[in-house]
Amino acid sequence: xxxxxxxxxxxxxxGWSGADIILVSGDAYVDSPYSGVAVIGQxxxxxxxxxxxxxxxxxxxxxxxxxxxxxQLFWGVSPGCVDSMVANYTASGKRRRQDDFTPGGENNRRxxxxxxxxxxxxxxxxxxxxxxxxxxxxxxLRRISHYDFWSDKxxxxxxxxxxxxxxxxxxxxxxxxxxxxxxxxxxxxxxIPGICYMAGEKNFVPPDGALELPSYAEVSAPTSDGKKAFTxxxxxxxxxxxxxxxxxxxxxxxxxxxxxxxxxxxxESDELDAVHDIKWMLDAPPSILxxxxxxxxxxIRFGVTTHRGCYGECRFCAIAVHQGRRIVSRSxxxxxxxxxxxxxxxxxxxxxxxxxxxxxNMYGFDCSKKAEKGACGNKACLFPxxxxxxxxxxxxxxxxxxxxxxxPGVKHVxxxxxxxxxxxxxxxxxxxxxxxxxxxxxxxxxxxxxxxxVVTRVLxxxxxxxxxxxxxxxxxxxxxxRRFGKKQFLTYYFIAAHPGCTEAxxxxxxxxxxxxxxxxxxxxxxxxxxxxTAATCMYYTGVDPVSGxxxxxxxxLGEKTRQKNMLVSSFSR
Ligand code: SF4
Numbered sequence: 001x002x003x004x005x006x007x008x009x010x011x012x013x014x015g016w017s018g019a020d021i022i023l024v025s026g027d028a029y030v031d032s033p034y035s036g037v038a039v040i041g042q043x044x045x046x047x048x049x050x051x052x053x054x055x056x057x058x059x060x061x062x063x064x065x066x067x068x069x070x071x072q073l074f075w076g077v078s079p080g081c082v083d084s085m086v087a088n089y090t091a092s093g094k095r096r097r098q099d100d101f102t103p104g105g106e107n108n109r110r111x112x113x114x115x116x117x118x119x120x121x122x123x124x125x126x127x128x129x130x131x132x133x134x135x136x137x138x139x140x141l142r143r144i145s146h147y148d149f150w151s152d153k154x155x156x157x158x159x160x161x162x163x164x165x166x167x168x169x170x171x172x173x174x175x176x177x178x179x180x181x182x183x184x185x186x187x188x189x190x191x192i193p194g195i196c197y198m199a200g201e202k203n204f205v206p207p208d209g210a211l212e213l214p215s216y217a218e219v220s221a222p223t224s225d226g227k228k229a230f231t232x233x234x235x236x237x238x239x240x241x242x243x244x245x246x247x248x249x250x251x252x253x254x255x256x257x258x259x260x261x262x263x264x265x266x267x268e269s270d271e272l273d274a275v276h277d278i279k280w281m282l283d284a285p286p287s288i289l290x291x292x293x294x295x296x297x298x299x300i301r302f303g304v305t306t307h308r309g310c311y312g313e314c315r316f317c318a319i320a321v322h323q324g325r326r327i328v329s330r331s332x333x334x335x336x337x338x339x340x341x342x343x344x345x346x347x348x349x350x351x352x353x354x355x356x357x358x359x360x361n362m363y364g365f366d367c368s369k370k371a372e373k374g375a376c377g378n379k380a381c382l383f384p385x386x387x388x389x390x391x392x393x394x395x396x397x398x399x400x401x402x403x404x405x406x407x408p409g410v411k412h413v414x415x416x417x418x419x420x421x422x423x424x425x426x427x428x429x430x431x432x433x434x435x436x437x438x439x440x441x442x443x444x445x446x447x448x449x450x451x452x453x454v455v456t457r458v459l460x461x462x463x464x465x466x467x468x469x470x471x472x473x474x475x476x477x478x479x480x481x482r483r484f485g486k487k488q489f490l491t492y493y494f495i496a497a498h499p500g501c502t503e504a505x506x507x508x509x510x511x512x513x514x515x516x517x518x519x520x521x522x523x524x525x526x527x528x529x530x531x532x533t534a535a536t537c538m539y540y541t542g543v544d545p546v547s548g549x550x551x552x553x554x555x556x557l558g559e560k561t562r563q564k565n566m567l568v569s570s571f572s573r
Pocket of ligand 1: 367368369370374375376379380381382387388389390
């Protein structure tokens, strides 16, 4: 479709005197289906709106937010593809120097708490400003009162702190399109699914059937009752995130109310295909690239997303909170068409660097009960073991990978997204064949697995399966490599200092890695308490909101670092 304009000159070249919608982005704008801002912008553009992007505006320059003028309809604000505090700081609190989403790679363009800073800058530049709609991961994960690790406080919903008009959470195509239509027609947008907003206290009437969360005053009290209220709010929130069954939620915040509408239904397969069938430029506009190279393009440009969502629900992970628990898979035709499109790109040298999603081997199957009646409230799809209702089947992915590698001009097709060994083990019909296919054709030197830990009690706090399927996968993968004469390795990702994990647990993990995996792990991260995950609720309260069990929490940086070092040190203990 061409780039969305990012400068006044580019808007003029399109014959526009102004834009209908301006999207403010904390990441540099790259026109790729991997970028949320690009997906929302191109979806709106396809629907006929004039959309421009203010890419990484300089918040120290009051004129930066006037650069493209004022939009006719509304502002969309997204800090980028991750929360700005996660993007800017490591789990040990150090400022990150490198930023793969900034031209030149220096982390100097995205402010901390970018959603709030950008919204304030818009309001300072335009009085009164057009409506502001927050979106992206930062908005999603901070949509109700939440624990903020970086200030060690419970913060208000971000739509309140940013003084924005509304917030779109989750994958926002439906909600943002409906919001644009309502604003254009002068209609009320407050019932749109997937939207949150603040309502005044006076005459506030909760929507029909809405559930009340404990108030901000209750959940932020630094007492044991406050932490119980926080856990209760989290539990009600979590139980109301399925688009089929969720109820509207509301939460008193000072003298107003947050209203959290039920989630938007996920896109269906053909709708997801339509998003990917857009003629993506797979690059940044020249006016941005002249500021420097954008490293992320090297990894995303020729990668393919096969599906959205995750039914894994690992407690530390925000993907299910943002993308949802239902897997929506694209059709093979659309994916093959996307790869054929790469052949026309001057930079394509024949390598598809990833065919995957949040977890590569969730493509092509889900629980049919979930789509009709909603996800189960009383059990999880993969924990403690794979639910029998989930008809695990790797055949669609095997066939897809085979079709992709047979496209003339395609030399390599890699699976760089993580793989779940428990799903492979649960697939009696095709699991072994899947390992063979991957080992023979689709590994670029290393294959990623994310066991995260191996101690049963810690895995329970993480919502992860035991080690049996991991070891089985390792044996079969190594045997396949021998058969095919390949020298390729498994890379294991681990987390240190997850709630429930002690130094003794890390010693046990170290012993396991040395004896069973025969390696000295390098991919070890200290747990980052991202807002609104179950693990972060545990980190703040010391109680697992799922099981109700108390959890040991390593809080000091010294202990967290010791936990990490126990695993990465080269001595076996
Ligand atoms: S029946 Fe099983 S697979 Fe389906 S939603 Fe419930 S737990 Fe998940």
